[in-house]
Amino acid sequence: MGLKLRTTFFLLLLGSLLVACYSKPAPDSCVPDCDGRLCGEDGCGGSYGECVAPLTCTPAGQCQGHARMGEACRASEECESGLCVQFGGGEGYCSLLDCQGPADCVNQAAGEDALMCCAPGDGLGSWCEKIMPGFACGDQDKTCGGSCEGQGDSACAPGHRCLYTDCGVCSHPCETQQDCLDCNSSPDAAFMCVLIGGGESFCLTLSDNTCTASSQCCLGDVCSVYIDETGNALQGYCGSRGTLATGAACDPDDDQCKGMCLEGHCSEACETDADCPGQTTCRGFTFCKVQEGTGECAVCTETFDEVRMCLWTPVGTQPAGAPCASGAIHAGAGDCMAGLTCVAFDATDAPCATVADCAAVFEGNAECVPGTCGDPDHCAASMCIPPCVVGRCEDCFVAVLGDPEGCFCSPEFTSGAPGDPCPFGLVNSEFCHGSCEAGMTCLGTLPDPQGPACADDVDCRNALGEIYNPECLGGRCGYSYCATTCHEGVCDSGFEPFDENGTCYCRPSP
Numbered sequence: 001m002g003l004k005l006r007t008t009f010f011l012l013l014l015g016s017l018l019v020a021c022y023s024k025p026a027p028d029s030c031v032p033d034c035d036g037r038l039c040g041e042d043g044c045g046g047s048y049g050e051c052v053a054p055l056t057c058t059p060a061g062q063c064q065g066h067a068r069m070g071e072a073c074r075a076s077e078e079c080e081s082g083l084c085v086q087f088g089g090g091e092g093y094c095s096l097l098d099c100q101g102p103a104d105c106v107n108q109a110a111g112e113d114a115l116m117c118c119a120p121g122d123g124l125g126s127w128c129e130k131i132m133p134g135f136a137c138g139d140q141d142k143t144c145g146g147s148c149e150g151q152g153d154s155a156c157a158p159g160h161r162c163l164y165t166d167c168g169v170c171s172h173p174c175e176t177q178q179d180c181l182d183c184n185s186s187p188d189a190a191f192m193c194v195l196i197g198g199g200e201s202f203c204l205t206l207s208d209n210t211c212t213a214s215s216q217c218c219l220g221d222v223c224s225v226y227i228d229e230t231g232n233a234l235q236g237y238c239g240s241r242g243t244l245a246t247g248a249a250c251d252p253d254d255d256q257c258k259g260m261c262l263e264g265h266c267s268e269a270c271e272t273d274a275d276c277p278g279q280t281t282c283r284g285f286t287f288c289k290v291q292e293g294t295g296e297c298a299v300c301t302e303t304f305d306e307v308r309m310c311l312w313t314p315v316g317t318q319p320a321g322a323p324c325a326s327g328a329i330h331a332g333a334g335d336c337m338a339g340l341t342c343v344a345f346d347a348t349d350a351p352c353a354t355v356a357d358c359a360a361v362f363e364g365n366a367e368c369v370p371g372t373c374g375d376p377d378h379c380a381a382s383m384c385i386p387p388c389v390v391g392r393c394e395d396c397f398v399a400v401l402g403d404p405e406g407c408f409c410s411p412e413f414t415s416g417a418p419g420d421p422c423p424f425g426l427v428n429s430e431f432c433h434g435s436c437e438a439g440m441t442c443l444g445t446l447p448d449p450q451g452p453a454c455a456d457d458v459d460c461r462n463a464l465g466e467i468y469n470p471e472c473l474g475g476r477c478g479y480s481y482c483a484t485t486c487h488e489g490v491c492d493s494g495f496e497p498f499d500e501n502g503t504c505y506c507r508p509s510p
Contacts, residue, residue, distance in 0.1 A: 037061025144183030265312035332501030359439030436482030444480030
């Protein structure tokens, strides 16, 4: 009923205009010259009509807006150029038909850095097309299957259009398979006449969206792992599950990551560290295939083959070879310095009552951790490990293979008595890691800008005492020593108990 009423009103209005403009005039009367005018004075003291704001009346009697090239619009009348380009309805932008070059298509929308390009049209001549920010206008030379990612139709040759299937490819319309013969210029390409949205058909090739890193995916997509069609292996596929970028904090129970939530941060598949953004690094990760039980005490009985993922890497102050926090293992030790990886070892089959019971299990940074889920208290260890450089390591480290294609530098352990110097960061670095007897820990203090100043080691020995093995580094004093754990809060003669991150150690006493 509403449509009928509006139609009737329009016919009545049109009839009145026709009468006003074309009825036979009375003698000596003024005759308005309509000539397609919709607004403004009619020259006889009347008006052809008024424009609705923000449109204004042009000298030619047409209602026109003042939106400039590239600015938002909902109707062509709102644009100075007389053309509003809209895709799927809603808000569009002002454009221009029959452009001759870039000078006709300057984007004047405030705050935008996206270019506008003179692109070949689809039977309507050239037009000004807004492309994605960060991309340059194309050369209108791409044909079937050529990439138009970010450049739109400006990248495609005349007669072709940019289709946003996959990353954006140029193609031309078709009706039958024969129409696509010109596209099959390569034996690796098999173009077919494919019906797409809107009822149109174009020459396209079915693409493979598998990947091993996001650099192989379309702009905005990431490479994430899924179980493949066999059900027995994992495969990377391009896509976006959510909106959170790799490295962002996430909740595994409410995963909003583009890729997937792993260890509290968003992750994606990778080949090398160069594939990983921000504070993430490319490391091997093993997904569980068969699990028994639920919750924290669930046990994985079968795993998929290891895949490489961008994993969050916390940055702290622990130097190479030092213990690092990994769950319950050395929970108070802190995180590794930038460039180092925290590696943890959890020997649930090595029960312990004190850390001394773990001396024969781990050469350094041993700890007796509380058991959970039916496991007894058992031995564990962790340490900050640097990567190899061209397959080689610094002094006191030996190269070992880790993840596929990954080489890490493991500390070279020696032995030393309680109170002996040991490498703690750069302090006493000439002594190899673990230069403490099995079951002991290297403790110390790095040079403190607020600590004692020094010109040489003698100044440090005078300020701190020789028993702590002090060393002058960069004008400040640091020290280190091998420490045993207390026995029921008591230390041997020459040592005194003190607490370090909740553990009682024995340090040299004056």
